[in-house]
Amino acid sequence: MPKTKALPYLEALFTVIVWGATFIATKIALRDVSPATIVWLRFAMGTLILGATVALRKQFALPEKSEWLYFAMLGFLGVTFHQILQATGLQTAKATTTAWIVATTPVFIAILGWLALKERLNGLQIIGIILAAFGVLLIVGKGNFSALFTGEEGTFGDLLILISSVNWAVYTILSRRELARHPAARMMFFVMLLGWLFVNIWIFGFGPGLSEVANLTSSGWSAVIVLGVFGSGLAYIAFYDALQEIPASQLGVFFNVEPLVTTLLASFMINEAITPITLIGGAIIILGIWLVNKKG
Numbered sequence: 001m002p003k004t005k006a007l008p009y010l011e012a013l014f015t016v017i018v019w020g021a022t023f024i025a026t027k028i029a030l031r032d033v034s035p036a037t038i039v040w041l042r043f044a045m046g047t048l049i050l051g052a053t054v055a056l057r058k059q060f061a062l063p064e065k066s067e068w069l070y071f072a073m074l075g076f077l078g079v080t081f082h083q084i085l086q087a088t089g090l091q092t093a094k095a096t097t098t099a100w101i102v103a104t105t106p107v108f109i110a111i112l113g114w115l116a117l118k119e120r121l122n123g124l125q126i127i128g129i130i131l132a133a134f135g136v137l138l139i140v141g142k143g144n145f146s147a148l149f150t151g152e153e154g155t156f157g158d159l160l161i162l163i164s165s166v167n168w169a170v171y172t173i174l175s176r177r178e179l180a181r182h183p184a185a186r187m188m189f190f191v192m193l194l195g196w197l198f199v200n201i202w203i204f205g206f207g208p209g210l211s212e213v214a215n216l217t218s219s220g221w222s223a224v225i226v227l228g229v230f231g232s233g234l235a236y237i238a239f240y241d242a243l244q245e246i247p248a249s250q251l252g253v254f255f256n257v258e259p260l261v262t263t264l265l266a267s268f269m270i271n272e273a274i275t276p277i278t279l280i281g282g283a284i285i286i287l288g289i290w291l292v293n294k295k296g
Contacts, residue, residue, distance in 0.1 A: 008245035011238035012254040020261030022231040023095040023102075024269050025223040026087055032220035035087030036199070036207035041224050043079055043196040046232025050189040053237055059183045063190055070178065071187075072194045078171040079195020080202065085164035093157030096272050099262035100139050100282055101161045103289065106252070107132045108169035110292045116173070128291025135284035136162075143277040184240035192232065252293055256286050 029038045054060050063071055090098060107129050113119035121129075140154045141147055147154075178187050203209060216224065243251060259282060266272035 008242040011242040012246060012251055013257075015235045015239040015242065016254050016258040017261050018226075018230045018235040020099060020258040021265055022227055023090065023098045023262050024265050025226040025231070026090045027095050027266075027270055028223040029216075029220050029227065030087070030091055032216045033212040034208060035084065035091070036203040037210070037212040038087050038224065038227065039080075039083040040196070040199050040203045040210075041213070042083070042227040042232050043192055043199060045225070045228025046236070047189065047192045047196050049229060049233030050185060050192055050236065054183075054186050054189050057183075057185065059186045061186065063182075067178070071190045072198075074171060074175055074178070074191045075194030075196075076198050077167060078175070079192055080198040082164055082167050082171065083195075083199075084202065085160045085167065089157035089160030089164065091157055092155040093161050094272055095266040095270065096259075096263045096274075096278060097139055097158060098161045099259035099266075100278070100285055101136055101158065102165055102168075103256070103259045103285055104132045104136060105165045105168050105172070106289050107292050108166050109172055112169050112173055124291045124294055128288040128294070130288070131291065132285050132288030135281040135288060138281035138284065139278055142275070184243070185237060188236050188240070252289075256289065259285075 026038060086098070086102075093101075110119075110121065110125060111129065114121045137145060140158050175187075175191075263272075263274055263278065263282070267274050
């Protein structure tokens with residue numbers, strides 16, 4: 001395979017590895033600081049990298065006046081609210097569980113498309129939705145469904161992660177219009193910038209300000225750099241570059257790898273056990289997602 005043809009696939013692989021690692025990086029950073037500090041630092045770095053990329057590619061142009069409110073809404077949903085949910089959820093949710101719950105986002109996109117856009121769901125897609133939900137319950141409940149209702153299994157963090165997946169599905173559907181009108185890096189720059197400005201209200205108005213930054217250890221800083229430079233900067237660029245060259249259906253296959261990356265890294269880095277239930281539940285989720293994305 002020539003280098004020029006291989007590059008988009010390498011970018012897609014880079015993206016899923018980085019995004020799979022971000023859940024672990026967040027868990028590590030949470031040992032030192034609160035979610036507000038992590039999100040503020042992460043998106044300060046990501047905004048700078050995306051801004052520099054847009055400038056280097058000579059794609060910078062201010063949105064039209066009518067677009068600012070729309071970008072602000074996307075920034076709040078896709079950055080501020082989404083990251084509040086995930087970073088707060090990861091205080092109690094496992095990184096592995098989080099990754100598998102987040103992997104079900106295409107299921108919620110399909111459901112929202114059916115509810116809001118009147119997109120038809122066929123029989124296989126409905127089966128896929130049921131399977132994906134079953135897989136998540138299997139992982140969260142560790143195979144004991146009754147324990148979910150008694151509170152013996154599952155955490156409040158798992159619920160927040162689930163809400164974040166629904167929220168990301170809403171954000172994805174809403175952002176389609178603007179992706180058709182702007183280069184992806186430019187759109188993401190403004191979405192991330194406005195989302196980061198909302199995070200400033202959170203951290204300085206209701207949070208600790210920047211007083212916690214001094215608490216970051218070397219491992220905490222390493223985790224934040226992975227989140228900011230790689231997770232919110234380079235991975236976004238690589239993802240949208242890959243999307244321009246690889247059909248979305250093929251790119252979706254790569255994202256089935258993301259929770260597997262998290263599962264493996266979490267085992268080695270933060271001692272989260274890989275259990276048969278996790279693997280079985282994960283396989284069921286992947287099958288469900290495949291059925292949901294299957295056309296016809």
